[in-house]
Amino acid sequence: MHRLHLTRRDFIGGSTGLWVAAALAPRAAQAQGTSVLRVRSYSDIQDFDPAFSKAAPDGDVARCVFRQLITYKSSASWEWRLDAAEKIDQVDPKTVAFTLKPGIKWTNGFGEMTAEDVKFSFERVADPAVKSPYKGDWATLDHVEVTGPLSGVIHLKEPFAPLWLSTLPWTAGTILCKKAMEASGNRFTTSPPAMCGAYLLKEWRPKQETVLVRNPDYNGPRPAYDEIRIHPIEDEKTAEIGFGAKELDFTGTSVSSLPKLMKDPPAGSKVEVHPSLAYVWLGMNVDVPPFNDIRLRKAVQKAVDVEAILQAAYFGAADRATGIIAPGLLGHRDIKAPPRDLAGAKKLMAEAGKSGGGVKATLAILNKTERLTAAQVIQANFAEFGIEVQIDAHDSGTFWSLGDQSKGDQWKQLHMILQRYTMAPDPSWAVAWFLPSQIGIWNWERWNSTEFDQLNTKALVETDTKKRGEMYVRMQDLMEESGAYVFLTHEVAGVMYRDTVAPALMPDGRVILPGFAPKA
């Protein structure tokens, strides 16, 4: 029999090894036992009650745990497919009839989804008493008529063109369980009282991860993954490192990394670029000097070197915009943007009596790297023709109230704004912020056009797609003619994923998580 000869060094080394093995064992077991998809979202979930949803990550989770009558297809163009609806028809411009698929089960014993749930959900968003920010998505809803346990009719007061593209398949089209909502006080934020989607919310660890598990009672196509883990990572570069460390299967990328990633993607991964729905522009406040003079505004339009901005701030990855509606959407302005015309700008400055320079203006931006870079290019451009620009970078808390007239007179200090909005895939979302009624709210340029307003009203109820598209093109023409806007870019959305994953994405690169599958 050998005597065990154990030195102190052996003991420490051995126990450390055992400890490390024990620490790693659970992770190995987990990796073998279940199929897990790990995705990054740019922020944590905050509130995925469809009447109060805060941001895209809320919608991504809602799309997993709830259902809609119709939902977006994973496709290169904005198309929809049936989801909870077995059948849905536009009976006439003001009437939509639907029949639900039978056997859609709510969790927590709330039974089967019925047309009453659809009525409750849509009318709840539209109800002024609920104070939903998405009320406008059901702007012309009269009521939902329940014609049977699984069938109903949506009655509109007026035809509503965005219905099929940005209401039914978007946030406001999400169906909740009436009984469950009534039992829980008609409101939830991150703990839905009943779910029915392809996945169920298993756990939410704030700022860490949201864990979704396959819904065993889901009666649609079986979701491919047992579990989806959504990691909120705000910093895109951190997400890229996380992907490089193989801790994520899918992530969005930063625009600055795109050229390099496209050329040399990480091993075993794919990189894609999607057209974004965002629109970035340089706006001018038409109500205060110096840009209350249209000649100066027109001079600015000619003087800004948009191509230089795209190179400097977006690394050449984004294309130039011709309006606020992105390519591929109804109402996109398919024109060639004019090149920079410094001579023309100087001529207009002379006409305005400012040829000697001495014009000073502020440029308000959100303190993000690409905005600051773009602002610096604009500052250099303007210096060439006699406008001295002071860049005011603000954090988001300050920036988003700069043009809010209800906050006092600070809007009078706004001369130029480098602004970025995003939209749902219906053009009505893009133009809504530039209406006269939005002056002092979100129309920070304070541009007031009656024709624009009238066109918007008509376009909302126009059911002829061609005519409607022409109206939105004309509206953007008006914006450009006002001189108050320099359209810069729609940006791009880069995504990166493992080549073992087949992602399901909307045309702009947003995730449709229930459609993700391992690649065969």
Added chain:
Amino acid sequence: MLLFALRRAGLACAIIFCAIALLFGMIYLVPGDPASVALGPLATPEIKAAFRVRMGLDRPVIMQFLIFLGHVFTGDLGIDLFSNRRVTEIVFEAMPYTVALTACGIGWAIGLGIPLGCWSAIRRNTWLDRITGVLAVAAIAVPSFVVALYALLLFAVELNWFPAIGAGTRGDLGDQLAHLVLPSFAIGLGWVGYLARLVRASMLEVLGENHIRTARAYGLPERRIVFRYALRLAVLPTVALLGVGIGHLLSGAVFAEIVFARPGAGKLVFDAVVTRNFPVVSGAVLVTTALFTLCTLAADLLIAWLDPRVRADL
């Protein structure tokens, strides 16, 4: 000793009150509207106004401050403007991650800094001492975010030794510790350098003291002299520095929490300030300030316990 502890506790309460009052004033001086940020562009002015009334944001700032203080005494830090969750819950969810990160950062500093400083002092003016000195100064000089990025690229992306993002799986202590290694190293490395230099200087001073010379004359083993008699005294300034250092690490944790996508109080405060989420800012700062003052208090008490001369002065 008890009187000393009570006096320090009273001072700690005053510090907490001042910090909160100062912060409350500062966040209201900065322009910005939480209603706009919370409700997004689709919210009408009426919806925003209703939100402000519901959250008490329409009241005078001083009233809001007094109401907040009143609630604090009942353990209620208010309601998060965005998620409608209790701030107490949110802060105490985030706090353990920051405390663990800070403790591990301090752990690196103590675990590496004190032995390195001690070693340098014992081998004074040898090449090992000089190399240690250069490394210590380099550790102080290199910004933490640079350490974080290179540590991530090397140990997470290239070598795949440690995880890059998150705080680990709940209930899996090994995974959680593995997730702590790189961020704590990033925030703790600078303090390794500080402690190494400080301990070296203190040790050199103590090793030249009469009682050490007497101990050597009595023929006590060098190991005993260093660890039992010299280090105990040399470590005193280190304890005081660590008390302050915890505050620095708590505030420095924010960058580690962003770079490593970890939850934590630093990032919680940062996000809340950006979005003007006043209840969360106030609640989180109250708790972190309390934690910091508690740490400095503990450091003071520890010094008093370690050094009989300090006790005698009380």
